[in-house]
Amino acid sequence: MDRIYMDYSATSPLRKEALDAMMPYLTENFGNPSSIHWFGRTAKKAMEEARASIASSIGAADPSEIIITSCGSEADNLAIWGVMETYGKKHIITSAIEHHAVIDTVKILAKEGYEATYIPVDEYGLVDPEAVRNAIRPDTGLVSIMHGNNEIGTIEPIGEIAGICKEKGVLFHTDAVQTLGHIPINVQAIGADLLSFAGHKFYGPKGIGGLYVRKGIRLEPQLTGGAQERKRRAGTENVAYIIGMAKALELAIAEMPDETRHLTTLRDRLIKGLFERIPEIKLNGHPTKRLPGNVNISYKYVEGESLLLHLDMNGIAASSGSACTSGSLEPSHVLMAIGLNHETAHGSVRMSLGKYNTEQDIDKVLEVYPGIVAKLREMSPLYVKTTCARKEFCDESGTCSVNK
Numbered sequence: 001m002d003r004i005y006m007d008y009s010a011t012s013p014l015r016k017e018a019l020d021a022m023m024p025y026l027t028e029n030f031g032n033p034s035s036i037h038w039f040g041r042t043a044k045k046a047m048e049e050a051r052a053s054i055a056s057s058i059g060a061a062d063p064s065e066i067i068i069t070s071c072g073s074e075a076d077n078l079a080i081w082g083v084m085e086t087y088g089k090k091h092i093i094t095s096a097i098e099h100h101a102v103i104d105t106v107k108i109l110a111k112e113g114y115e116a117t118y119i120p121v122d123e124y125g126l127v128d129p130e131a132v133r134n135a136i137r138p139d140t141g142l143v144s145i146m147h148g149n150n151e152i153g154t155i156e157p158i159g160e161i162a163g164i165c166k167e168k169g170v171l172f173h174t175d176a177v178q179t180l181g182h183i184p185i186n187v188q189a190i191g192a193d194l195l196s197f198a199g200h201k202f203y204g205p206k207g208i209g210g211l212y213v214r215k216g217i218r219l220e221p222q223l224t225g226g227a228q229e230r231k232r233r234a235g236t237e238n239v240a241y242i243i244g245m246a247k248a249l250e251l252a253i254a255e256m257p258d259e260t261r262h263l264t265t266l267r268d269r270l271i272k273g274l275f276e277r278i279p280e281i282k283l284n285g286h287p288t289k290r291l292p293g294n295v296n297i298s299y300k301y302v303e304g305e306s307l308l309l310h311l312d313m314n315g316i317a318a319s320s321g322s323a324c325t326s327g328s329l330e331p332s333h334v335l336m337a338i339g340l341n342h343e344t345a346h347g348s349v350r351m352s353l354g355k356y357n358t359e360q361d362i363d364k365v366l367e368v369y370p371g372i373v374a375k376l377r378e379m380s381p382l383y384v385k386t387t388c389a390r391k392e393f394c395d396e397s398g399t400c401s402v403n404k
């Protein structure tokens with residue numbers, strides 16, 4: 001069976017050019033960058049070139065502003081703990097729809113004596129910058145608001161939020177794991193003080209990421225030992241992966257205009273096609289302020305998990321909510337924050353498109369998906385009730401006031 005991958009927000013395949021760039025550093029050029037001999041110097045030189053390339057890719061003023069981490073989650077943890085432990089302030093602000101790497105970290109801080117404010121979002125998942133302004137207190141140490149949401153694809157007004165933070169003298173961090181390599185990012189133009197990213201979300205390797213930290217910001221290290229990363233993160237560097245990540249980022253930025261056109265065309269065709277073929281569905285996230293490849297839809301009367309299983313049986317890989325919460329019965333905190341009820345949140349599926357998707361992939365989905373939804377709805381007791389002849393007497397939950 002030809003398999004169709006539509007889960008690029010969970011991870012993307014490693015592109016060939018990145019693998020080719022990595023190979024010599026996995027084999028003959030295996031030195032430890034801290035060593036002073038030829039092997040060490042060779043590895044160090046290539047690693048520092050990669051760091052400089054990443055810095056220039058995001059508009060950083062200096063390569064030393066890039067701290068390499070093991071993943072996006074580590075970058076988020078380092079930003080939050082690193083800042084909060086350094087500056088002695090007690091209050092942190094984040095949003096209600098952050099990735100677990102941010103929101104769970106903030107929850108732990110709140111248990112350890114810090115105070116947290118979670119800014120709510122509107123029905124599209126947008127954070128109101130004025131709400132951030134109003135939440136800032138004299139003891140606020142950090143504001144952390146994500147750039148693009150991993151579940152519903154909403155792109156937040158982080159430039160405005162960063163401006164407010166600057167005005168108020170509060171540091172601003174953004175989780176850009178979903179956006180770097182996909183939409184333009186320049187840390188100077190945004191005004192971000194710290195920014196997280198991860199290689200595997202833009203066709204680089206898994207298990208490597210980074211944190212941009214503006215010069216002059218101090219950061220308590222969370223991994224101690226060696227003096228790597230200017231004493232901000234101990235541990236022998238993953239040289240080959242750093243090189244692969246830098247290569248993937250360079251290419252992603254060079255290809256961005258074409259890639260955006262490709263993805264938005266496929267995305268909008270998929271959304272339009274599903275709305276034409278399947279009744280009683282709802283698009284989650286913002287209609288236009290949206291990641292190019294994100295399609296998140298709620299299907300009334302069905303379980304997202306059942307939809308995923310049936311899609312998978314047809315060779316289509318999608319996701320319900322975020323991969324991190326799949327397998328748990330809790331509805332996604334993001335879908336709850338945009339105001340969905342439990343049932344609607346549970347009936348949601350994310351299809352995240354990427355580089356290797358084609359028009360034929362969209363056609364295949366539009367061919368099989370309506371039948372899957374119809375079949376599952378046939379088996380749903382809620383659906384039978386609301387499709388009775390006297391539908392006008394049925395309430396929101398599907399309970400009929402006539403044919404009880």
Ligand SMILES: *Cc1c(COP(=O)(O)O)cnc(C)c1O
Pocket residue numbers: 009010070071072073074076099101146148149150175176177178198199201207208209
């Ligand atoms: C994937 C993701 C992360 C976590 O990155 P890892 O490299 O998997 O740790 C953090 N934030 C967002 C928004 C993500 O999409």
